[in-house]
Amino acid sequence: MALTRDFKETVKGRAARDPSFAKAMLDEAATAFLNGEPHVARLILRDLVNASVGFEDLATQTNKPSKSLHRMLSERGNPSMDNLAAIFRVVSKILGVAFEARGIEAA
Numbered sequence: 001m002a003l004t005r006d007f008k009e010t011v012k013g014r015a016a017r018d019p020s021f022a023k024a025m026l027d028e029a030a031t032a033f034l035n036g037e038p039h040v041a042r043l044i045l046r047d048l049v050n051a052s053v054g055f056e057d058l059a060t061q062t063n064k065p066s067k068s069l070h071r072m073l074s075e076r077g078n079p080s081m082d083n084l085a086a087i088f089r090v091v092s093k094i095l096g097v098a099f100e101a102r103g104i105e106a107a
Helices: 007-017 019-034 038-051 055-062 066-072 081-095
Strands: none
Touching: 007 019, 007 038, 019 038, 019 081, 038 055, 038 066, 038 081, 055 066, 055 081, 066 081
16 A cells, blocks of 8 residues: 655645745745635645744734634635735745735736
8 A cells, every 4th residue: 555645744844845845835825815816825825834934933923813823824714914914924034035026017
């Protein structure tokens, strides 16, 4: 019988040991959010938080209860823009990423 690992555990492990993968996840979460897919962005952020900073440290750095952060980043979560910005700020700081917004030129 083949040994298998849970998908989420595989992603978490890779993000924890591979900084470029973790940064790509953060980029994907931001892109999903900006493309009108906030549910996808929340789930990617949840996995990334678990792999990097952890919910307890995130709670300390955002001054939000850990349980509230778990709910915000759940499938049915509904975080405010302020809370999302705080989460992105902490995770990007941990990963050493700076966001840059660029407009798309009209054709």
